[in-house]
Amino acid sequence: MSSKEIILEKARSVAALPIQTLEIIDLVQNPDVAMSQLQELIERDPGMTSNVLRMANSSSFRGVYEIGSIREALVRLGTKTVLELAVASAVAPVARQPVAGYDMPAGDLLTHSVVTATTANELAKHLKIDVNPRVFTAALLHDIGKTVLGTFIQVNPRPIIDLAFVEHIPFDEAELKVLGTNHPEVGAVLLESWGLPKTIVNAVAFHHKPDFCPESDRSAAEFVHVADILGRLCGLGVGVDGLNYTASPEAVHHFRITTHVAEEVTAKMIDTVSDMLGVFDVQAGSESHGN
Template sequence: MNNKRLNHIVSKVNDMPILPSRINKIIEITEDPDSTIHDLEKEILKDQSLTSRILKLANSAYYGYPRKINTVSQATILLGFQTIKSMALASTVSKMMTGELKGYALGKKDLWTQSQTCAIISRYIATKIKKTNPETAYIAGLLRDIGKTILNHYVEKEYNAIVNRVELGKISFLEAEEEILGFNHAQIGEKIAEKWNFPKDLVESISLHHTPEKSTIDPELVSIVHIADAITMMMGIGLGADGLKYNFSPFALENLNFKPNDMEELVSYSHDLIVDKDSFDLT
């Protein structure tokens, strides 16, 4: 790949909008131990769409609260600061991930549906192992393929070359991306996460979700997203051009102490989760 195209891809990352100040403020409040529910409510009420989504989730069957939740402060007590943070971020990135991605053979909303699915399964795995913050896992799963939104144009132009390289070289779509374009979508996603000033564990999980054995900051989080991503693809959710060669990394399975029987149960339960995903949907 020539340097001119490589520099152009990097410039596209630089041109990508930063997170809106309102979203950054909500994230800042949720991460400040001295913040109050009133502080968070005041900021949320500035966004009518986010307010309605929060109230909808708080009143969903999943939480099963006996009385109707009418205020953001009540919803925040029920949902918690971390869930509110996930909702705010999801409501913003959904706009970036709903378009058609011809380079990856993904129709409108396919990437978003796929990303939501991966996020929901990631949260469930984190809850199951009782270690990683479930909402951090949700965000990591949601954004693991954000890099595709930028690489899409280049993949589309080089689609035949990439597919031929996959078939003839017997390598993954990810590896073919890197060979032909100079970057793969996970590396571009890493750069986007860095631009958004995400914590290093989130940046790493986006960058290495296909190669968890390379993780050094939080191998557990990266392993969670890797497994959730593989299950999503196995379920055929938004299956695109790069979704046909997915296996569980032995490193990720060992890291989370998952045995074959555990995986069978996890895949089965993931189907049930997605059938009822409206109860978990943060957008």
């Protein structure tokens, strides 16, 4: 077996998320998800219920009165926001682990994931466009492939590091040259094996090369690509690969990302992201979803 085959086989064997988490993620497929259905799914899990309520009561979301139930959160914040909070809570345990090979201690990948998803939301607000929760979910999961690929990079990181930092080859291309695959592909294979929606799989597969994404999902891949770049600029949760990637001029042009837009969006994101990260820090070490 080639190293690529060995790595992708490993990606397919990663234990699936708990069924309830998959059910929550599945709801992002449906633009008209029923409030009652979402409420029931969240309330079945006390950990998720408490995470969603903590987030709903953080200063970025909360109004004058405290939100005391999922039903109230749904009425006050809307189905889309509550669904996004539930998805963030659901994937947190997976993204929280340390990532070998990328020099990311426990919590860094979760930070980068939440930063990217929050940036996507702030960018959508700034551009006054409606972004599907699938894009938010893809932004949360975009670097999940690092959790698998990192264990292979760790064995001998030098060739990839040299290509990236001496020869200035983008990190994802250096991974591909040395290992025959890269973290976007590994992430996509992993998420596909979990049965996640195709748009999420494609947006993750092409988050560093959105120009190559099939047209039906290109806009989602471009959005995650741009949110990833803007999110990395703030330096939170960035690993050894750092800023060593290329930006797609088409994606930047498509969403008209100027220096002014980048500054405004990252400033807003830094304001709001600390609330969500605070919720997960409070929960640190106490999550036990078993995966």
